[in-house]
Amino acid sequence: MEQSDATAVAQVRAGNPDAYRVLVERHSHSVFRLAFRMTGNEQDAEDLVQETFLRAYRQIGKFDGRASFSTWLYRIAANCSLDLIRARKRRQEHQTPVNEDGEEVGAALPAADPTPDRLAFSGELKQLLAPALQGLSPMERTAFVLRHYEGMCIEEIGRVLGVNAGAAKHSVFRAVQKLRKTLEPALSSARS
């Protein structure tokens, strides 16, 4: 029978590090997907997966079981991603203009004004999506990725981000609002 997360966690806490292997193998793919969507980069995502599991192992004594192990792990992964994104943003600030929210100006925009002809090709439309996602603030991006791609409810997103449900909901709303502002003109052009 497949070992539950709770059983594996209990064994790790009891001093059996091999039990951690079950948790790593079970959750690596989903943590990778989250990290990739947060960073937009495969290498960074792989580094974040390792950092997340190492950090989770060191802190497993603090896991109190109130949330599921995967929620707790996502919280660590989200924090690792946020640290990386913020550090990267600071490094880029000298080269890239930022607005008052600390977001890169123009990061969510395509390289050139899309024409209906160009956007008739779905491949080109796809090229707008990644910059649009990367143009969100780190908090908005995390909240959106968890809601849209991971299917988490608002309460669970709040637990992952360590904020109340209202704040989590607000981050999702702001993310959607910005994505619409960036993508809607292009999508409308493609339809006309």
Place this chain on the structure above:
Amino acid sequence: MKHLNEDELVLHYYGERQDPAVERHLAACEDCRAHLESLTRVLDAMNALAAPEPHETYGSRVWQRIAPQLTLSPARWWTGWFAPRRLVAAAAMAALLVAAFLAGRVSQRRQIAGLSAPVRERILLVAVGDHLERSQMILAELVNNESKGPVDISDEQQRAEDLVGENRLYRQAALKSGDRAVSSVLDELERVLLEIAHSPSKLDSAEFDEIRQRIETEGILFKIRVVSTNLREREMPAASVKAGRTL
């Protein structure tokens, strides 16, 4: 019923709000239906942004990479301070501080409590790395908290208070050993930890923003991350020869 706003439509799209009144309104209101269709178009388009699917053995590969870095026993919250790793580190820190004091009075060249220099350095690296990681967690939790109303930081405060004394010891030890990069970051960290520890437990949004901005403006999280990475790199060669501590 008045028109649905964008936030209500977002909740509807994600199935977070199952309200028959909303359904009825959408069925009857062309404007809101058009608004929802436009929103749906954007959000459905985002589905095309696929993440690469790692190979099915990816989990095993991650395990192979991290297993050598796992200690035999992870810290437990209730035994944290009594874990062998930390006890050794704490004992060594105490030995270092006592020795540093004695060295100043007796002899600059005297060996410290029988510990060789590489062993002393290794213990200090592990202890400081551990300390930085716990400090980083507190700061990250505060920075990531987006609450708009009053914020209760009593938990973070308690943990910051616990870390201040420890931080002071590590800072002094780093200063004495001439590690200016580490002592400088610990110095900045100490001021931030003190500010958190001495703030009121319940902060209004302006007070909380001030603390958060202080953390962000000074880039302390980034500095901690850089120092931690450097410490881990310095830790590596020593760790690889200590087979007893690795899996």
